[in-house]
Amino acid sequence: xxxxxxxTGGGARAAYQVGVLxxxxxxxxxxxxxxxxxxxxxxxGSSAGAINAASLxxxxxxxxxxxxxxxxxxxxxxxxxxYYADPAGLAHTGLKWLGLLALGWLLPNLKRAxxxxxxxxxxxxxxLDDTLDFDRLRANLAQRHLDALAITATGYETGxxxxxxxxxxxxxxxxxxxxxxxxGPIGVDHLMASSAIPFIFPAQPILIxxxxxxxxxxxxxxxxxxxxxxxLGARRVVVxxxxxxxDTHPENRHHDAGYPTLAQIGGxxxxxxxxxxxxxxIERLDRINALLAKLAPDALQSxxxxxxxxxxxxxxxxxxxxxxxxxxQMPRAVRTLFRVLGVSSTSGPDTGGALISYLLFEAHYxxxxxxxxxxxxxxxxxxxKAFFKEASA
Numbered sequence: 530x531x532x533x534x535x536x537t538g539g540g541a542r543a544a545y546q547v548g549v550l551x552x553x554x555x556x557x558x559x560x561x562x563x564x565x566x567x568x569x570x571x572x573x574g575s576s577a578g579a580i581n582a583a584s585l586x587x588x589x590x591x592x593x594x595x596x597x598x599x600x601x602x603x604x605x606x607x608x609x610x611x612y613y614a615d616p617a618g619l620a621h622t623g624l625k626w627l628g629l630l631a632l633g634w635l636l637p638n639l640k641r642a643x644x645x646x647x648x649x650x651x652x653x654x655x656x657l658d659d660t661l662d663f664d665r666l667r668a669n670l671a672q673r674h675l676d677a678l679a680i681t682a683t684g685y686e687t688g689x690x691x692x693x694x695x696x697x698x699x700x701x702x703x704x705x706x707x708x709x710x711x712x713g714p715i716g717v718d719h720l721m722a723s724s725a726i727p728f729i730f731p732a733q734p735i736l737i738x739x740x741x742x743x744x745x746x747x748x749x750x751x752x753x754x755x756x757x758x759x760x761l762g763a764r765r766v767v768v769x770x771x772x773x774x775x776d777t778h779p780e781n782r783h784h785d786a787g788y789p790t791l792a793q794i795g796g797x798x799x800x801x802x803x804x805x806x807x808x809x810x811i812e813r814l815d816r817i818n819a820l821l822a823k824l825a826p827d828a829l830q831s832x833x834x835x836x837x838x839x840x841x842x843x844x845x846x847x848x849x850x851x852x853x854x855x856x857x858q859m860p861r862a863v864r865t866l867f868r869v870l871g872v873s874s875t876s877g878p879d880t881g882g883a884l885i886s887y888l889l890f891e892a893h894y895x896x897x898x899x900x901x902x903x904x905x906x907x908x909x910x911x912x913x914k915a916f917f918k919e920a921s922a
Contacts, residue, residue: 531570531571531676531762531763531764531765532568532569532570532571532763532764532765532766532767532917532920533569533570533571533572533573533758533759533761533762533763533765533766533767534569534571534572534573534582534585534758534766534767534769535573535574535578535754535755535757535758535766535767535768535769536572536573536574536575536578536579536581536582536769537575537576537578537748537754537768537769537770537771538575538576538577538578538579538723538724538746538747538748538771539576539577539578539771539772539887540576540577540724540726540799540886540887540888540890541577541606541852541886541887541888541889541890541894541895541898542577542771542848542886542887542898543576543577543578543580543581543603543771544603544604544606544894544895544896544898544899544902545769545771545844545848545898545899545901545902546578546581546769546771546902547581547596547599547600547603547898547899547902548600548898548899548900548901548902548903548904548905548906549769549842549902549903549905549906550581550585550596550599550769550902550906551596551600551899551902551903551906552902552903552904552905552906552907553568553767553906553913554568554592554593554596556906556907556910556913556914557913557914557917558593561593565592565593566592566674567585567589567590567592567674567675568592568917568920569585569767570675570676570677571676571677571679571758571761571762571763572585572586572589572675572677572678572679573678573679573680573681573692573757573758573761574679574680574681574723574747575680575681575723575746575747575748575754576723576724576726576746576747576748577724578769578771579680579681579719579720579723579724579747580657580720580724581599582678582679582680583661583666583678583680583715583720584598584599584602584660584661585599586666586669586675586678587661587662587663587665587666587669588665589669589674589675590665590668590669590672590674598660600899602660603895603896603898603899604892604895604896604899605892606890606891606892606895607890607891607892608859608860608863608889608890608891609652609860610652610653610656610890611650611652611653611656611890612648612649612650612651612652612653612730612890613648613649613651613652614859614860614862614863615860615862616862645731645732646725646728646729646730646731646732647728647729647730648729648730648888649731650721650724650725650730650731653721653724654717654721657717657720657721658717661717661720663714663715663716666678666695666715667695667714670695670696670697671697673697676696676698676761676762677694677695677696677698677700677761677762678694678695678696678715679692679693679694679695679757679758679761680692680693680694680715680719680720680723680747681693681723681747681748681757682719682722682723682725682733682735682744682745682746682747683744683745683746683747683749684737684742684743684744685732685742685743685744685745686742686743687742688707689707689708689709690707690708690709690747690749691709691710691711691735691737691742691744691747692708692709692710692711692756692757692760693710693711693712693713693715693719693735694710694711694712694715694757694761695712695713695714695715696712696761698762700712700760700761700762703760705756708756710757710760711737718733718734718735719735721733722735722744722745722747723744723746723747724746724747725744725745725746726745726746726799726887727745727746727749728795729887729888730746732744732745733745754768754810755768755810755811755814755837755839756810759837763837764835764837764838765837765838765839765840765916765919765920766837766838766839766840767839767840767841767842767916768811768839768840768841768842769841769842769843769902770808770841770842770843770844771843771844771848772800772808772843772844772848773843773844773845773846773847773848773849790870790871790872790881791870791871792867792870792871792872792880792881792884792885793871793881793883793884795870795881795883795884796849796881796882796883796884796885796886796887799883799884799887800883811839811841814837814839815839817836817837818836818837818838821835821836822836838916838919840909840912840913840916842905842906842909843905844901844902844905845901845904845905845908846901847882848886848898849882849883849885849886850882851886851894851897851898851901852882852885852886852889852894853880853882853885855889855891855893855894855897856872856885856889858889858891858892858893858894859885859889859891863888867881867884867885870884872884872885
């Protein structure tokens with residue numbers, strides 16, 4: 530039975546996924562055998578998870594080596610490799626945005642002065658160009674080291690959630706309400722589109738059917754995050770999320786909160802985009818599986834639905850808290866900009882930690898997330914072994 534890997538969005542939080550995958554690979558093949566086969570024939574990613582997905586797909590012929598390169602990339606990351614963090618660079622984006630919010634009413638006709646995003650992530654494109662080998666991806670698909678790679682994005686003009694997929698297997702494109710699949714070669718443009726966090730990073734133009742569609746983060750309007758893997762043939766899915774279940778429990782808050790800061794609102798908005806739809810889709814999958822389990826085997830064969838078994842691993846600790854512990858690692862100019870939005874180093878839920886956890890692309894933070902991911906996977910050793918044993922049966 531085909532196993533799909535689903536890597537959700539989350540900006541810098543995606544480093545956690547690398548730790549989990551590193552742990553899973555070591556659990557399945559502790560000796561790092563040269564004969565170790567890619568355990569995920571179907572790989573799907575959204576937002577920063579799309580970058581991890583593409584990297585794994587490009588190294589599907591040598592999973593352990595690919596995992597080591599991905600861990601090295603995230604473990605040595607610095608903000609200026611993802612977005613411009615120097616005062617001059619920020620002046621063209623973040624500070625200009627804040628200035629126009631305050632004084633834009635005086636300049637209503639100056640369209641050229643309107644920034645496209647809060648931050649400029651041009652360095653990320655160069656990083657991806659230097660890191661990913663899409664010729665190797667095509668070879669991996671041709672040699673069946675991999676069945677399919679899917680990257681999701683959102684069309685700003687059509688409002689559709691788009692799944693771009695590449696495969697050497699004949700897979701009919703699917704279309705659902707506000708969801709559409711687009712077959713074809715995947716490249717850096719798709720990754721830049723999928724990881725274009727709204728307002729934070731600029732949209733990316735993608736040519737679809739001869740027309741240009743401006744696309745943003747793949748986690749927006751993603752009503753069914755598990756859907757692409759299932760459409761591509763997965764009967765089992767491993768889902769690696771980036772949200773700690775206790776991050777959004779209001780009953781645990783015992784303080785007198787003032788008016789929320791822009792940073793607090795922004796962090797909540799990003800969590801709504803990246804985390805909530807995944808939790809709901811997993812709950813939906815569990816309910817469907819429970820209903821299908823009550824059907825007789827002959828009745829199940831006549832149904833279009835089929836059970837899909839899942840292994841879900843999410844952070845055991847709050848990534849917001851970890852991010853705030855590493856706030857000083859962020860470049861000073863960026864910290865100053867976020868302080869204007871209400872980010873504070875004081876303890877408490879209103880510090881803006883959620884926003885920072887998505888944008889803190891610094892090695893001290895990402896290394897801790899990788900360690901947490903490995904630890905969380907090793908606490909599920911028996912679950913991992915059982916899941917893949919059933920998959921090979």
